[in-house]
Amino acid sequence: MKIQLVFTFxxxxxxxxxxxxxxxxxxxxxxxxxxxxxxxxHVFYTNTKTGVVTERTILCEQFYNxxxxxxxxxxxxxxxxxxxxxxxxxxDGRAVSLNAPLCTDLVNKDRxxxxxxxxxxxxxxxIWLVKNEDKWIYKQYDKVTKTSKLVFEVPVTIxxxxx
Numbered sequence: 001m002k003i004q005l006v007f008t009f010x011x012x013x014x015x016x017x018x019x020x021x022x023x024x025x026x027x028x029x030x031x032x033x034x035x036x037x038x039x040x041x042h043v044f045y046t047n048t049k050t051g052v053v054t055e056r057t058i059l060c061e062q063f064y065n066x067x068x069x070x071x072x073x074x075x076x077x078x079x080x081x082x083x084x085x086x087x088x089x090x091x092d093g094r095a096v097s098l099n100a101p102l103c104t105d106l107v108n109k110d111r112x113x114x115x116x117x118x119x120x121x122x123x124x125x126x127i128w129l130v131k132n133e134d135k136w137i138y139k140q141y142d143k144v145t146k147t148s149k150l151v152f153e154v155p156v157t158i159x160x161x162x163x
Contacts, residue, residue: 006062015056025068030066032063032064032066034061034062034063034064035061035062035063035075037061037062037105037141038059038060038061038062038080039059039060039103039106039162040055040057040058040059040060040162040163041047041057041058041060041101041106041160041161041162041163042055042057042058042078042160042161042163043055043056043057043058043100043101043157043158043159043160044088044158044160044161045088045098045156045157045158046156046157046158046159047087047088047155047156048155048156048157049091049155055087056086056100057078057085057163058079058082058101058103058106059079059085060077060078060079060080060103060106061077061078061079061080061103062075062076062077062106063075063076063077063078064076066156074123074146077102077104077106077107077108078101078103079100079103083100083144084100085098085099085100085120086098086100086156088154088155088156090152090154090155091152091153091155092120092152095121096119096120096121096154097120098117098118098119098120098129098154098156099117099118099119101117101158101160102140106160114131114158114160115130115131116128116129116130116131117129117158118138119138119154129154134157135153135154135155136154136156136158137150137151137153138151138152138153138154139151145153
């Protein structure tokens, strides 16, 4: 009797997601072109040690993100062309690179600006950097003491302008 009850419960549960999932999967099979609403941004990286300014242009396009999932399909933003990473040297001499900002962060008006970025060591994805006032820093959180300590600061400022 218990097995039959569990089986009936599982059958009912799977039936609740069956229709939305099948609609999302059918929608995902229909190819959709990217919208013609491309947007371009200039990103200026300034090395605070040397004062050298490097400019990158980022082109963003709107595409249909079809995942065949219960979350559904939706229009989202992505890089139209793979942007170059920004290479620099930390104060301790390590060569690192910063990923370009995500198009979703650049385009959406409800965001307060670029507050995080991703740092790479030796072409291997590394760690999240957080913006603290005008500085980009990496802090490490200690679960025992429940405090965070500054590990290093990245000598760069980032300015973004819409083209």
